[in-house]
Amino acid sequence: MQVRQVDVGDDAVLTQAHAVWVASRSFERPWNDAQSYGTWALERRFRDSGEDHEVWGAYDGDALVGFAMIWIPLHDNTSKIHTEIHVHPDHRRAGAGSALVQQVVDVARARSRSEIIGDLLAPADSTPEHPYRRFAAKHGFEEASQDSMRSLPLPVPTERLDELAELARGGWAGRYELATYLDGVPGHLQPSLCEASNLVDAEAPTGDIDFEPESLDPERYQAELQLERDQGTRRFTTVAVDPTTGQVVAYTDLVIAGGSTRSVWQWGTLVRAEHRGHRLGLAVKVENLRRLQAEHPTREFVVTGNADANAWMVAINETLGFRVREICPMYQRRV
Numbered sequence: 001m002q003v004r005q006v007d008v009g010d011d012a013v014l015t016q017a018h019a020v021w022v023a024s025r026s027f028e029r030p031w032n033d034a035q036s037y038g039t040w041a042l043e044r045r046f047r048d049s050g051e052d053h054e055v056w057g058a059y060d061g062d063a064l065v066g067f068a069m070i071w072i073p074l075h076d077n078t079s080k081i082h083t084e085i086h087v088h089p090d091h092r093r094a095g096a097g098s099a100l101v102q103q104v105v106d107v108a109r110a111r112s113r114s115e116i117i118g119d120l121l122a123p124a125d126s127t128p129e130h131p132y133r134r135f136a137a138k139h140g141f142e143e144a145s146q147d148s149m150r151s152l153p154l155p156v157p158t159e160r161l162d163e164l165a166e167l168a169r170g171g172w173a174g175r176y177e178l179a180t181y182l183d184g185v186p187g188h189l190q191p192s193l194c195e196a197s198n199l200v201d202a203e204a205p206t207g208d209i210d211f212e213p214e215s216l217d218p219e220r221y222q223a224e225l226q227l228e229r230d231q232g233t234r235r236f237t238t239v240a241v242d243p244t245t246g247q248v249v250a251y252t253d254l255v256i257a258g259g260s261t262r263s264v265w266q267w268g269t270l271v272r273a274e275h276r277g278h279r280l281g282l283a284v285k286v287e288n289l290r291r292l293q294a295e296h297p298t299r300e301f302v303v304t305g306n307a308d309a310n311a312w313m314v315a316i317n318e319t320l321g322f323r324v325r326e327i328c329p330m331y332q333r334r335v
């Protein structure tokens with residue numbers, strides 16, 4: 001087994017990596033709704049000024065049988081790197097995963113990083129004996145946070161959305177203004193939207209892992225929006241604005257990945273600390289769902305992940321109808 005860095009400009013190799021990714025993510029997960037090669041390749045090639053991205057392949061002869069994606073934050077959380085490792089189901093238990101972990105450790109050392117963060121998806125009723133969890137444990141990754149992936153069948157009945165919107169309105173009406181934007185918020189809201197988004201990992205419970213606020217700024221945000229336009233990805237953002245300051249105080253994102261056909265991703269949601277307790281979390285989520293359903297009525301489900309300890313967000317999601325489909329434990333290995 002040889003490990004080499006993947007030249008992300010090389011379609012022949014990247015096509016093999018994409019095939020491994022689809023096979024790995026679809027294994028025992030019939031609901032997987034994979035991105036097309038084109039949109040996935042754009043993501044591998046995207047140059048983010050705030051984060052380096054590398055792809056390393058494990059080769060059996062000329063065939064790429066597994067790969068590791070590595071994200072290396074440059075302006076915040078600089079003690080960490082993030083990774084995701086996949087081995088094709090037909091090539092597991094032959095050492096590819098272990099060789100890739102060793103490579104990730106080497107990258108961490110080369111970049112002077114002391115923590116490797118990763119997560120995995122396993123059945124909701126799985127035990128620590130599940131192969132992926134055994135793999136993580138064998139390689140010194142400690143389960144740092146218990147997270148679950150939930151799924152919400154679409155469409156949510158309009159009457160239910162009306163009822164929840166009305167419930168939320170009792171908390172925020174008269175204090176805030178809500179607005180929904182497709183494919184990015186306007187320029188005047190971008191600085192405060194980025195500030196809110198930077199706080200998600202730092203303020204949400206993340207078990208034994210401490211995240212610093214991130215450093216997304218309008219320039220990087222606009223580059224992400226350009227990537228999404230190139231991919232044919234659609235992003236719905238509902239914000240709550242405090243009219244006295246004109247600043248975003250709460251936001252939520254729903255994303256339809258380009259090339260996917262059935263799924264919608266619920267990305268970050270945050271209410272700034274000093275504006276909590278006015279049902280803004282529920283309000284922005286309901287408004288966003290309403291708009292999404294109106295424009296994409298054939299989508300089948302929304303997926304979201306939360307730490308089990310995040311009682312507030314979990315309660316909102318359960319109220320909306322999300323139910324646990326898998327666990328997604330977050331792991332940390334110290335280097």
Ligand SMILES: CC(C)(COP(=O)(O)OP(=O)(O)OC[C@H]1O[C@@H](n2cnc3c(N)ncnc32)[C@H](O)[C@@H]1OP(=O)(O)O)[C@@H](O)C(=O)NCCC(=O)NCCS
Binds near residue numbers: 092096119130136
């Ligand atoms: C987890 C994964 C990367 C392992 O890849 P792999 O090439 O099979 O791993 P290895 O052959 O190097 O296995 C290393 C060790 O993991 C454990 N392990 C892996 N698969 C196992 C299985 N089916 N049953 C029991 N233990 C298993 C064993 O301890 C094994 O060592 P051993 O073979 O000496 O007993 C692969 O199953 C995969 O792609 N899973 C889906 C994605 C994922 O969960 N990635 C990990 C998180 S980023």
